[in-house]
Structures are given as structure tokens and as C-alpha cells.
Amino acid sequence: MRVIAGTAGSLPLKTPEGMDTRPTTDRIKETLFNMLNPHLPDSVFLDLFSGSGQIGIEALSRGAGHAYFVENGTKPFACIRQNLEFTGFLDKATLLRQDVLGALAAVREKEADIIFMDPPYGMGFEERVLGTLAGMPYVTDHTLLVVEAALDRDFTFVRELGYTLEKEKRYKTNKHVFMRKQGGGENR
Secondary structure, three states, X not given: OEOOOOOXXXXXXXXXXXXXXXXXXXXHHHHHHHHHHHHXXXXXXXXXXXXXXXXXXXXXXXXXXXXXEEOOOHHHHHHHHHHHXXXXXXXXXXXXXXXXXXXXHHOXXXXXXXXXXXXXXXXXXXXXXXXXXXXXXXXXXXXXXXXXXXXXXXXXXXXHHOEEEEEEEEOOOEEEEEEEEOOOOOOO
């Protein structure tokens, strides 16, 4: 696993030991960031269920101004810190070692530009996290939310939470679902 592009491009990243994380493949990560690139310069990026931190680190490498990394696991959290130190992005990062739902209240930003989450599949985290995010002041109609999920995961529930589905990108094994708060605008 490596940083694909930007100021830390080609640098290798560590992955946490064990089977608790599912690192996003380089090919899927590259496709994702081709879609996110227009929104990245100087953005505030939240990487929820961070694992190794590779998604938030890729965002920083490509020009995000600040990234939050939320991870509850001891080994993954240590791995994120090592990867941030190695890539030189520790000063642009806020690390929150706690449950995602609790961490969302600790984010102190006027607006988050991009929120990415890759929760464990089949545990219902998507509804709970998106429901909590809907009430956070930093989630505005400009905030782009991206969820990495299993192919069979239905997201029709997000309308009831106040979101509009913008796009779904399917891969062989999973998908990315893009949404904004209803009434959301495009680029600023």
C-alpha cells in the first residue's frame, strides 16, 4: 500500500496487523481520488473508521488543508500515527482515538468539506453515523459525504436523514456512495 499522488506520492504506508481492517486497494483509491480531486485543495477532510489512515493521508498529499483521523482500535491508531509521521503530515492532522459517534462531537470546524467513511460491513454503522452527522453544524449543504460499502448495501434510507444521493461508483467487491445534505450546492 502506498500514497498514489501528490507531495507524498509513492511513499509506502504501513497497514495494521490482523484482520480488523480492509485497506482500500490502490486501484479503487485512485478512482475515488480522481472524483475527489476538484474538492481537495485546502479542504477539511474527515476520515472515519480510518484503519491505516491511507485515505486521509492521500487527501493531505493531494492538497487537503487538514484531516481528522478517527479510529478506535489500538493497533490501527498506532499505525495511523506512524504513517503520518513518515509522510510528514502529522502537523496537518487531528487524531481521535475513540468511537466514531463520540468523536464527531470533537470536530471543531466551521465546515467539513469531505467526510469519508469505511465502516465495518453489515453492522448498521452507516445509519447511525449519517444520522449523527446530519445534526452536526460542520456538515453543510456543501459537505460531500462518501461511504465505502458492500455492493448489496441499500442507501435509500439516507433521504429520511436529509441527504440527497449524488452518485454511486461500483467496483467488483464494493462501492462508493456520494451524498450531500438536501438542498446541497455544488462547488463553492
